[in-house]
Amino acid sequence: xxxxxxxxxxxxxxxxxxxxxxxxxxxxxxxxxxxxxxxxxxxxxxxxxxxxxxxxxxxxxxxxxxxxxxxxxxxxxxxxxxxxxxxxxxxxxxxxxxxxxxxxxxxxxxxxxxxxxxxxxxxxxxxxxxxxxxxxxxxxxxxxxxxxxxxxxxxxxxxxxxxxxxxxxxxxxxxxxxxxxxxxxxxxxxxxxxxxxxxxxxxxxxxxxxxxxxxxxxxxxxxxxxxxxxxxxxxxxxxxxxxxxxxxxxxxxxxxxxxxxxxxxxxxxxxxxxxxxxxxxxxxxxxxxxxxxxxxxxxxxxxxxxxxxxxxxxxxxxxxxxxxxxxxxxxxxxxxxxxxxxxxxxxxxxxxxxxxxxxxxxxxxxxxxxxxxxxxxxxxxxxxxxxxxxxxxxxxxxxxxxxxxxxxxxxxxxxxxxxxxxxxxxxxxxxxxxxxxxxxxxxxxxxxxxxxxxxxxxxxxxxxxxxxx
Numbered sequence: 001x002x003x004x005x006x007x008x009x010x011x012x013x014x015x016x017x018x019x020x021x022x023x024x025x026x027x028x029x030x031x032x033x034x035x036x037x038x039x040x041x042x043x044x045x046x047x048x049x050x051x052x053x054x055x056x057x058x059x060x061x062x063x064x065x066x067x068x069x070x071x072x073x074x075x076x077x078x079x080x081x082x083x084x085x086x087x088x089x090x091x092x093x094x095x096x097x098x099x100x101x102x103x104x105x106x107x108x109x110x111x112x113x114x115x116x117x118x119x120x121x122x123x124x125x126x127x128x129x130x131x132x133x134x135x136x137x138x139x140x141x142x143x144x145x146x147x148x149x150x151x152x153x154x155x156x157x158x159x160x161x162x163x164x165x166x167x168x169x170x171x172x173x174x175x176x177x178x179x180x181x182x183x184x185x186x187x188x189x190x191x192x193x194x195x196x197x198x199x200x201x202x203x204x205x206x207x208x209x210x211x212x213x214x215x216x217x218x219x220x221x222x223x224x225x226x227x228x229x230x231x232x233x234x235x236x237x238x239x240x241x242x243x244x245x246x247x248x249x250x251x252x253x254x255x256x257x258x259x260x261x262x263x264x265x266x267x268x269x270x271x272x273x274x275x276x277x278x279x280x281x282x283x284x285x286x287x288x289x290x291x292x293x294x295x296x297x298x299x300x301x302x303x304x305x306x307x308x309x310x311x312x313x314x315x316x317x318x319x320x321x322x323x324x325x326x327x328x329x330x331x332x333x334x335x336x337x338x339x340x341x342x343x344x345x346x347x348x349x350x351x352x353x354x355x356x357x358x359x360x361x362x363x364x365x366x367x368x369x370x371x372x373x374x375x376x377x378x379x380x381x382x383x384x385x386x387x388x389x390x391x392x393x394x395x396x397x398x399x400x401x402x403x404x405x406x407x408x409x410x411x412x413x414x415x416x417x418x419x420x421x422x423x424x425x426x427x428x429x430x431x432x433x434x435x436x437x438x439x440x441x442x443x444x445x446x447x448x449x450x451x452x453x454x455x456x457x458x459x460x461x462x463x464x465x466x467x468x469x
Contacts, residue, residue: 002148005123005167006112007239009145009153010092010130013162015105016081017047020074020394022139022447024406026418026426031055031071033064037393038255040335044076048162074394080444081105084138091133095126098239105142108150110239120146120169127165139422139447147173149235151186173233178205185230192219207231248284249292249340250274257296257333264330264337265322271339272321276314284344285310289320292338293328300336301328310345317341389434391415398442402430410434422447 012018016034021027031050035043041061053068065073085104092099092107096114101107111117117126127144134142141163145156148170155177156166168176177184182204183193199218201207207215208231216224229235250271258264268291279286287310294300303324311317321339391397391410397417398404405419408429415434420427422445432439 001170001234001236002112003170004112004117004119005146005148005153005170006110006117007147007150007153008095008109008111008117008123008127008130009147009150009157010088010107010109010134010142011145011154011157011161012088012105012134012140012142014045014047015084015140016045016076017050018140019081019084019447020072020077021047023080023422023444024394024418025420025422025424027072031068032074033061033068033071034074034076034394035061035064036253037061037073037075038253040253040255046071072394075392077395077444083444084140084447087137088134088142091130091137095130098241100239100241108153108239113239120167124165124167127167131163131165137448149173149233150237150239151230151235152233154186155180155184174208177231177233178203178208180204182207185227187223187227187230192223195219204231247290247340247342247344248275248279248282248286249290249338250278251292251336251338253294253336254334257335258337259331259333261330264334265325267337268321268325268339269318271337272318273314275339275341276312276317279312279341285312286341286345287311287343288341289317289324290338290340290342291321291324291328292336292340293325293330293334294336295330296333296335298335303327304342306343310343391434396442396444398440399430399432399436400438404442404445415439421445423449 017032020032020034021030029049030047031053032047033043033050033055034045035041039062043055043057043059043061043064045057046055046064050064050068050071053071055064055068055071061073064071081104088105089099089101089107092109095116096109096111098110098113099107100109111123111126117123123146127146131142131144134140143157143160143162144165145153145158145160145168146165147153147156147168152168152173156168160166180203181193182188182196182202184204185207188196195218196202196207199210201210207227212225212228215228218224219227252267252271258267287308288304288306290302290304292300292302305320305324307316307320317339391407393407393409395407396404397407399417399419402417402419404421405417405427408416408418410416413434414431415436416429416431417439418427418429
């Protein structure tokens, strides 16, 4: 254990929802819930105003709607969240070379390794400055915990929420932990908590009093020993610089099971292209293509194929994913599809097989397109009207006459847009036909207006991996 609180834990406050409120003036101070809006959707995160109604992350969206029927329900904009995360992680890397991202909105920092803090006072000043820099660069707030160990730093940041800073002085840890619930400790979930409660143990102090032998008897050797050590505030885990990404993948869950084999193939092709875009965005390539299929009965199948060398060629990935799909029976319906690439490398192997492989992929794609066309013609007797344009709630749009805005809702051939920007006053609402030629999708606007020459918080290194919890 350290003798100074030089491990920092940052946790952005209600990250996705706060980003949406910063981008949309009309939602500031109001209940905002971000997640999947379909029948099977879940809450990714929600604003503090929504939490008052009992809404929380991972809750089924249908339940959230019952608890907070008047909240704003938005589809996530992960591109925006990743951009903000890169800015935040850039600020953290200015403090230390040892930054351990846990997700897009959360990370540990070893301030001692960066020589930015060596005692309680310097650690506190560093934390205060970091919070100010994050607000200046992103317009958002983050909570900071400072302690001599990772476990205590995370507990401190939780106590600091929202928009605060808590420092735990070395030597006071056991006194602080003693009255806390056993659920405060990492690894103690509902099942373990209930098991301890039945044994008369409900606080961290009672875990310490029970002793290691009793914990081993109740929970087994590995879990019992680890839990007893944590109750004594013993945590010597180092901050590990961000781990190498082991895979890149994308997946979609469908509101209605897909039964049409042609549609399944088209979805797999689309997912393969999305996966490659993410792969290239991270400057990576990979050798193993993975297909994930969750069927109507919730059974999940995974198929994989390893290529001769790493690739980031979309045609190659599409071809491999299509071959993998042929080995999966989807006649009962498909709930979820995913495509991933593993065996990653930071280069693409150029060899004698590349051109041949790409040519084969193109030929295969052409053949698949021909087969799909024949099957579609056999399945459909009458002409089908063009599919209605889909407008996702919360996503950015631009109208040729009214400018930048975001989708409040859509359906029945109509789309409702509120025209406002991060720096404007709450904007006016207008409704258009969903096929209005003057309306188109748009890229998110910066939450904070940049001044010329302002490079504070510029991304450093590769982006953090993961998603928000």
